[in-house]
Amino acid sequence: MKKEYIGMLGGGQLGMMFTEAAHEEDLKVLNWTPYYCKNIWEDNVVSIGLSAGFIEPLESTGLALMIDGLYKLQTKIADGTWNNLDKDLYNLEMQSAFEDCIDFVSMHYSKPYKDSPFWNYVRENYIPSERIKSVENTLSSKLLYTKNRKEHHVFSGANWTTWMIQMGYDVNSDSSYIKEISRKNLLRYHERIEKYRSSWSVDHESDISRVELFYELEK
Numbered sequence: 001m002k003k004e005y006i007g008m009l010g011g012g013q014l015g016m017m018f019t020e021a022a023h024e025e026d027l028k029v030l031n032w033t034p035y036y037c038k039n040i041w042e043d044n045v046v047s048i049g050l051s052a053g054f055i056e057p058l059e060s061t062g063l064a065l066m067i068d069g070l071y072k073l074q075t076k077i078a079d080g081t082w083n084n085l086d087k088d089l090y091n092l093e094m095q096s097a098f099e100d101c102i103d104f105v106s107m108h109y110s111k112p113y114k115d116s117p118f119w120n121y122v123r124e125n126y127i128p129s130e131r132i133k134s135v136e137n138t139l140s141s142k143l144l145y146t147k148n149r150k151e152h153h154v155f156s157g158a159n160w161t162t163w164m165i166q167m168g169y170d171v172n173s174d175s176s177y178i179k180e181i182s183r184k185n186l187l188r189y190h191e192r193i194e195k196y197r198s199s200w201s202v203d204h205e206s207d208i209s210r211v212e213l214f215y216e217l218e219k
C-alpha cells in the first residue's frame, strides 16, 4: 500500500477528523486502514476477497478484485498443478491490480473544492502517485479514450478520462489527430451499444437463475 494513500485514508489524525465531522453531521464512522497483502498466494493458501485486502467502497473495487483474484487463480491451476513461478506471477499480477485500484481511487481525492476540515486536510496533504501524474500529462496532450485496459489493470483509459474530465483536469479535447476511420468505428460502436442495450440487460434475479441453470446448482 502506498504510504501517501494510507496517509489520506488511514486512521490517526484523519480518523479524528472523521470523528469530528461525524459528530457534527451525525454520521456513522467506520475506521479502517486500507491494506493488501503482498503475498496473497503463500504456499498452498490463496487469499481471496477481504482476506487479500480492501481499499475502500468507492468504485466497487472489492468485488472486482475478488473476481479478478479468482479468475487469475483459475488460469494458473487449470490443469490441477502449480509451481513457484505460478505463485510469484500471481502475486505480482494481483499487486498490479491492487495498485491500479489504489491509484484510481486516490485520483478521486486529487482536486478537492470543498471547504471542510476533511477536504482541507486532503488538499494540504495530497501527494499524487506517479501513475496519476503520468495520466494527467497524457490527458493534457491528447484524449485517452482509445487506450485499452492494460493487462493486470482494473481500470481503462476510458475510466480515467471520464473521471478526470469531470474533476476539472486540463484535457486536450482536440481530436483532429484521430484517424477518420477510427472516429467512424467509434461512432458505429456507440450507436450499436445504444440500439441493443435494453435487449442485453437482464435483471439480477434472471441472471442468477441463468447461472444456476447453467452450472446445475441447487436453489
Ligand SMILES: Cc1cc2nc3c(=O)[nH]c(=O)nc-3n(C[C@H](O)[C@H](O)[C@H](O)COP(=O)(O)OP(=O)(O)OC[C@H]3O[C@@H](n4cnc5c(N)ncnc54)[C@H](O)[C@@H]3O)c2cc1C
Pocket: 048, 049, 050, 051, 057, 059, 060, 061, 062, 063, 064
Ligand atoms: C454495506 C456494504 C456495501 C458494499 N458494497 C460494495 C459494492 O457495491 N461493491 C463492492 O465491490 N464491494 C462492496 N462491499 C464490499 C464487499 O461486500 C466485500 O468486499 C465482500 O463481501 C468481501 O467478501 P469476503 O467473502 O472476502 O468477506 P465477507 O463477505 O466478510 O465474508 C466473510 C465470512 O466469514 C465469516 N467469518 C468470519 N470469521 C469467521 C470465523 N472465525 N469462523 C468462521 N466464519 C467466519 C463471516 O461470518 C462471513 O460470512 C460492500 C460492503 C458493505 C459492508
